[in-house]
Amino acid sequence: xxxLITAQFVGAILALGLGAIGSSIGCGIAGMTSHGVMAKTDExxxxxxxLSAMPASQTIYGxxxxxxxxxxxxxxxxxxxxxxxxxxxxxxxAIYQGKACSSAILGVSKNPGISGxxxxxxxxxxxxxxxxxxxxxxxxxx
Numbered sequence: 001x002x003x004l005i006t007a008q009f010v011g012a013i014l015a016l017g018l019g020a021i022g023s024s025i026g027c028g029i030a031g032m033t034s035h036g037v038m039a040k041t042d043e044x045x046x047x048x049x050x051l052s053a054m055p056a057s058q059t060i061y062g063x064x065x066x067x068x069x070x071x072x073x074x075x076x077x078x079x080x081x082x083x084x085x086x087x088x089x090x091x092x093x094a095i096y097q098g099k100a101c102s103s104a105i106l107g108v109s110k111n112p113g114i115s116g117x118x119x120x121x122x123x124x125x126x127x128x129x130x131x132x133x134x135x136x137x138x139x140x141x142x
Contacts, residue, residue: 008076011083012069015136018087019062019094019129026055026098033102037109044108047115051101054122058094061133062087072140082136089132097125 034048065086069079104118 006076008072008074008079009070011076011080012066013083014080014087015065015069015083015090016059016062016087018084019058019060019090022091022094023056023059025091026058026094026096026101027052029095029098030055030101030105033105037105041109044112044115047108047118048105051104051118051122054101054126055094055097057126058090058097058129061129062090065133065136068137068140074140078139082139086132086136090129093125093129093132097122097129100125 030052034052038045038048065083069083072079074082100122104122107118108115
């Protein structure tokens with residue numbers, strides 16, 4: 001029985017851990033681009049920093065799902081599967097969002113007039129993490 005209980009906790013921590021890994025990679029990618037660009041320009045630093053922080057949200061989604069899985073009544077194997085699959089979605093989304101943010105930072109550095117538009121692609125990438133979160137919640141509730 002203890003193996004089954006462990007599977008539930010492992011699933012819960014995978015949701016957070018994989019999301020945090022992806023967020024750190026995504027924020028690192030965007031942050032490195034941001035620092036390089038800020039060294040060459042004196043404007044739009046706030047936009048660059050905001051874009052650099054965008055991939056951090058997947059850690060929040062992982063944290064929410066971790067709490068829900070830990071307190072859920074689903075079978076431990078189901079909790080493990082939900083945590084693993086959602087965690088992988090969070091991680092992948094955060095990494096690619098970091099890449100999208102990196103290119104957005106470069107775009108704004110060349111043409112500051114597009115600063116409002118560059119949030120679209122990273123926002124679309126973010127939506128896949130939200131779909132995974134909502135899917136995980138639906139599976140927990142079902």
